[in-house]
Amino acid sequence: MSDPSVILKEHSEQTEIILQGELELESAEQLKSALVHALDLAQPIQINVASVEDCHISSLQLLASLMKHRTSSSPLCQLEGDSEAFLRAVNLSGLGHILYGEQNEASDSVTPIASATNGESDG
Amino acid sequence: MGKIQDTYKEEAEELLTDLEDAFLELENDPRSEELINRIFRAMHTIKGSGAMAGFDNIAAFTHEFETAFDRVRKGELSVTQELIEIGLASQSWIAEMLDSNDQQTALLKEQADELTVRLLQLMPDSAEKPNTEQGKQMAPEVAAEEHDEQIFRIRFKPNEDFFNFGSKPLALLRCLEEMGEYNVVAYTDALPSLESLHPLTSYLSWDVLLKTQKSRDDILDVFIFDEDDCELHVDVIDHGDEQEDDYKRIGEILVERGDISADELENLLPKAPKVGEILEAAGAVAKEKITSALVEQEVVKTDRQQKQKAVENIRVPAPKLEMQMNLVGELVIALASLNRIAASHADTQLINACEEMNHLITELRDNVLSIRMMQIGSTFSRFRRVVRDLAKDQGKNIELFTHGAETELDKTVIDQLGDPLVHLIRNSIDHGIEPPEERAEKGKPAEGKIILSAQHTQGQVVIKIEDNGRGIDPTKIRSKAIDKGVIEPDADISDKDALQLIFAPGFSTAEKITNISGRGVGMDVVKRTIEDLRGTIELDSIVNKGTTITLKLPLTLAIIEGLLTRVGDDVIAIPLSIIKECVEIRSKDLSKTKQGYSTKIRGTLMPCVSLREWAEISADKPDLVELIIVSVDNESFAFIVDEIIDQQQIVIKNLGAVYRSIDSISGATILGDGSVALIIDAFQILKRHLKSSGGDAAQNVA
Numbered sequence: 093m094s095d096p097s098v099i100l101k102e103h104s105e106q107t108e109i110i111l112q113g114e115l116e117l118e119s120a121e122q123l124k125s126a127l128v129h130a131l132d133l134a135q136p137i138q139i140n141v142a143s144v145e146d147c148h149i150s151s152l153q154l155l156a157s158l159m160k161h162r163t164s165s166s167p168l169c170q171l172e173g174d175s176e177a178f179l180r181a182v183n184l185s186g187l188g189h190i191l192y193g194e195q196n197e198a199s200d201s202v203t204p205i206a207s208a209t210n211g212e213s214d215g
Numbered sequence: 216m217g218k219i220q221d222t223y224k225e226e227a228e229e230l231l232t233d234l235e236d237a238f239l240e241l242e243n244d245p246r247s248e249e250l251i252n253r254i255f256r257a258m259h260t261i262k263g264s265g266a267m268a269g270f271d272n273i274a275a276f277t278h279e280f281e282t283a284f285d286r287v288r289k290g291e292l293s294v295t296q297e298l299i300e301i302g303l304a305s306q307s308w309i310a311e312m313l314d315s316n317d318q319q320t321a322l323l324k325e326q327a328d329e330l331t332v333r334l335l336q337l338m339p340d341s342a343e344k345p346n347t348e349q350g351k352q353m354a355p356e357v358a359a360e361e362h363d364e365q366i367f368r369i370r371f372k373p374n375e376d377f378f379n380f381g382s383k384p385l386a387l388l389r390c391l392e393e394m395g396e397y398n399v400v401a402y403t404d405a406l407p408s409l410e411s412l413h414p415l416t417s418y419l420s421w422d423v424l425l426k427t428q429k430s431r432d433d434i435l436d437v438f439i440f441d442e443d444d445c446e447l448h449v450d451v452i453d454h455g456d457e458q459e460d461d462y463k464r465i466g467e468i469l470v471e472r473g474d475i476s477a478d479e480l481e482n483l484l485p486k487a488p489k490v491g492e493i494l495e496a497a498g499a500v501a502k503e504k505i506t507s508a509l510v511e512q513e514v515v516k517t518d519r520q521q522k523q524k525a526v527e528n529i530r531v532p533a534p535k536l537e538m539q540m541n542l543v544g545e546l547v548i549a550l551a552s553l554n555r556i557a558a559s560h561a562d563t564q565l566i567n568a569c570e571e572m573n574h575l576i577t578e579l580r581d582n583v584l585s586i587r588m589m590q591i592g593s594t595f596s597r598f599r600r601v602v603r604d605l606a607k608d609q610g611k612n613i614e615l616f617t618h619g620a621e622t623e624l625d626k627t628v629i630d631q632l633g634d635p636l637v638h639l640i641r642n643s644i645d646h647g648i649e650p651p652e653e654r655a656e657k658g659k660p661a662e663g664k665i666i667l668s669a670q671h672t673q674g675q676v677v678i679k680i681e682d683n684g685r686g687i688d689p690t691k692i693r694s695k696a697i698d699k700g701v702i703e704p705d706a707d708i709s710d711k712d713a714l715q716l717i718f719a720p721g722f723s724t725a726e727k728i729t730n731i732s733g734r735g736v737g738m739d740v741v742k743r744t745i746e747d748l749r750g751t752i753e754l755d756s757i758v759n760k761g762t763t764i765t766l767k768l769p770l771t772l773a774i775i776e777g778l779l780t781r782v783g784d785d786v787i788a789i790p791l792s793i794i795k796e797c798v799e800i801r802s803k804d805l806s807k808t809k810q811g812y813s814t815k816i817r818g819t820l821m822p823c824v825s826l827r828e829w830a831e832i833s834a835d836k837p838d839l840v841e842l843i844i845v846s847v848d849n850e851s852f853a854f855i856v857d858e859i860i861d862q863q864q865i866v867i868k869n870l871g872a873v874y875r876s877i878d879s880i881s882g883a884t885i886l887g888d889g890s891v892a893l894i895i896d897a898f899q900i901l902k903r904h905l906k907s908s909g910g911d912a913a914q915n916v917a
Contacts, residue, residue, distance in 0.1 A: 117378050117415065120414035120415065121414050121415070123414070124409065124412065124414045127409055128409060128410065131409070147385070148378075148383065148385070149383070149384045149385050149417075149419065150378060150414055150415065150417075153406060153412070153417075153418055153419055154409065154412060154414060156401075156403055156406060156419075157406050157407065157408060157409045157412050157418075158409050160403055160406055161406075161408040161409065181385055183399075184385050184388045184389055184392060184399070185384075185385060185388065185399070185401055185419070185421075186399035186400050186401035186421060187401050187403070187419075190401075190403060
């Protein structure tokens, strides 16, 4: 039996979600459950993506939804230990500014248009 | 096999047909740049899409041919007979590879190596070994035609169910990224909160700005399997030849992208002078550049409108059309029921509403039928290769002529027509057309002809296969039939009837069995297939002049206009397409002789067939009867019925296997009250009538 691609770990002060291996479409259901459960625990969420080998967009859009819809009362959410495959997926998808924040985009050569167009002349 | 692979196979089959046609045309016109480009493009797409769909063997194999034809395009390699032979063999190889299993794949790989070596021998300065690794790595963009660098805007919005088909947006974006300088912005507006988000639904969309030397077609190739499942716009926004400072303004870009309308923009900037005016007044941008931008906007707009038109064609799976046809059929039956109820209630409003429904459903039916209509040319084009290859194998010179390729037939009919036609054409090549020396002895031109034609007549499609070969000798057929016990030695049958014996099971006149035909298992199967399609097959032949085989097929197998008639208590449907007129006469005006019934219509003697006697109905004859005058196979005759009930659309239902042998009934239909009416096969009834009456015309319809 292969290792699960989504692992939820409840620590005393934070909740850790470990994503690993190939995050296929089927993994998105597990990831959603894990994220919803983690939110219910109302403590900081650390999502470790260091061992991601491939990532379907369905998982990225779940993470993007989590980050996009967070409010001041939401638990702190943070991505940790980026793998090359995960960063590549993030940069291809153009979701870096949502997953990592506007000022802290995924470190890769791809430049999101959003930042490139800032400061253009109007008209 | 996944959806992508299925789609690839469909696309590849179309491309292979085009490729085969192009090679055959190239044989006659080896300098045609248009044909060479067509072959290159087909090879390129087969290769590129093959790599994306996981058909690595095909991608690797096709790569060498694409390279060869690229060299032909550049004038570095000549089109020779050997190149065309290899090309056609490659086309066949790809077709086989698409349908091969693991066991066959090993054998095909050997064939591929042989073909590649033959190809490389034509290119002396090329590498000696097939470069299969290079081909394996081919993505659609590799080896594509390089253009000047352009900037494209690719707006890609997957449908919500995009993931369900196994499609992966990131794989598509990765392909784009590999094509050049890639910038992307994701649109997350549609992304709901985590609680409401369905993990298997696609919510994101993207704008990709791609600076690349690839063409728009190369970009579209990336989406070849997904274009039906997403919104996709690919536009050139910069051709790469503008001045450095000649970029579009934000407002222009937003308007151009459709994010805001020009009117909205104008309304939001009511008092401000136009940007162009400010820039012009400040001397920042020359008036010509503003004019140029306006022209560009117009060109892009026109271009988009044209592209919009281009995507109006959509690919629909055949089962959906089948379902649509079945539903229309059920609707027609339900309408018949409604009409009957309306008539019984004598409610004018209800009757009017039913009439309106009738018009609409007729329109819907015609529309659905027209969607199912396909040109027979796609089937005809298969035969050019068959004729070429078989003629070559047998050392014969044969040219195939086709007429009426644009003739349309129901898809179901066309699908089932291919194999019988192949068999008939193979027979013409094998048995009909003589070898050149034999033709020379007979004073015939060395080149034999096969003419394949199609045309619409009287609600039918008539397909003819004619050859100018040695013809069929009825005496020989008769003798063979006696030897085989198909007919009695003392049977008195006409030459015409003798020729039809060729369709008897197990009958073969070939003196030697070849791998093409002559096994005697084909013509009876051909006849049965045509008859299953509610068609007929006839053979005419003149010794040393040639043979003509005529197939008559209905336009559709689904719904027809029919005339419902009553005989006794039974309802019988007659296809409206064969009816010329209806005349009411008194029963006593009918004459009966040993040849059957007849009467005079406007001074002309009209042979009549009593459907009462045909159906063995014993009810009393009415004083007044209706004559339904029909035209079948250029013969006019009348069916005698008791009464005309109505004209209506009838949904043809096949009879069960038990009744299939009744050749004078072509099917049945369900009436509005749920009862069943038989649909007569007028041709078969006429044939039977003429035979039983001993009429001379029987010779023409036997």
